[in-house]
Amino acid sequence: MSAVWVDEAANAVPADKQAKIERETHKLEKRLCRQMGQAIVDFNMIEEGDRVMVCMSGGKDSYGMLDILQKMQQRAPIRFELVAVNLDQRQPGFPAHILPEYLKNQGVEYHIETQDTYSIVKRNIPEGKTMCSLCSRLRRGILYSVARRLKCNKLALGHHRDDMLQTFFLNMFFGGKLKGMPPKLCSDNGEFVVIRPLAYVAEKDLQRWAVHRAFPIIPCSLCGSQENLQRVQVGNMLREWEKQYPGRTETMFTALQNVAPSHLMDSRLFDFKGVAPTGVEDEAGDKAFDAETFAPPSLPGLQTVVA
Numbered sequence: 001m002s003a004v005w006v007d008e009a010a011n012a013v014p015a016d017k018q019a020k021i022e023r024e025t026h027k028l029e030k031r032l033c034r035q036m037g038q039a040i041v042d043f044n045m046i047e048e049g050d051r052v053m054v055c056m057s058g059g060k061d062s063y064g065m066l067d068i069l070q071k072m073q074q075r076a077p078i079r080f081e082l083v084a085v086n087l088d089q090r091q092p093g094f095p096a097h098i099l100p101e102y103l104k105n106q107g108v109e110y111h112i113e114t115q116d117t118y119s120i121v122k123r124n125i126p127e128g129k130t131m132c133s134l135c136s137r138l139r140r141g142i143l144y145s146v147a148r149r150l151k152c153n154k155l156a157l158g159h160h161r162d163d164m165l166q167t168f169f170l171n172m173f174f175g176g177k178l179k180g181m182p183p184k185l186c187s188d189n190g191e192f193v194v195i196r197p198l199a200y201v202a203e204k205d206l207q208r209w210a211v212h213r214a215f216p217i218i219p220c221s222l223c224g225s226q227e228n229l230q231r232v233q234v235g236n237m238l239r240e241w242e243k244q245y246p247g248r249t250e251t252m253f254t255a256l257q258n259v260a261p262s263h264l265m266d267s268r269l270f271d272f273k274g275v276a277p278t279g280v281e282d283e284a285g286d287k288a289f290d291a292e293t294f295a296p297p298s299l300p301g302l303q304t305v306v307a
């Protein structure tokens, strides 16, 4: 009896430290809700009567997305439905019981779709070649058919702010495009609206939330596929920049919401051929001989992202 008492006392967190942890967690929860709520409003992601298929991979991001979406659902002035869906691709060692148990406890409607895409990919891709493109194509097709069957009109994906920035730089460095990851867009088959309710949320906040909520994370390396090296490199670059120049991530993210087509070079977005003197002063016009100044951005988006 006394041994138990001694152990508990030794492990006890001091009251002031505990209070600080609780305050921080409360602030984190408020921030996650505020940022998701803001993204939903800014991009009109969810509307009355929507039936949203929440795509669950078993990673921290999809758990966090579902968790906060459920809170939103309770508070929202509109009615919408959530259906959590996981595709069990039959990867060796996939712990198939974890997600159904968790989702059942959460009280959310859910569906586990089991389809052995792993064997198809293994059969069709030579050893040593990357499997991801066939794997994700198969997954997309299956998830569309599940959404159709479950009568969902929207698909929610768990990409966050840092994923979006990474994609932007990947497209620029390796794809020769200024193109990020959309917060909301029609699916490529034209049938559904794809939304990313975590668009304003920082990955580090999702990491902290996952620890706080003790999500039963399923490791993402089960298929044994190589990590996307380019994405890893860009992720490291962004983290390094943020370390050296704190705040740079927010500034870059704000830039995605603050595009000036007249100051880029895409003639499909701006009619350069038709430019002629207007006779009217315009702050956004070319300052010709002035050196450029770079003031910090002052968009609502920045306040949204910054804690």
Ligand code: SF4
Residues within 6 Å of the ligand: 131, 132, 133, 135, 136, 223, 224, 225
């Ligand atoms: S990492 Fe694995 S599960 Fe993910 S797309 Fe690639 S092959 Fe498929």
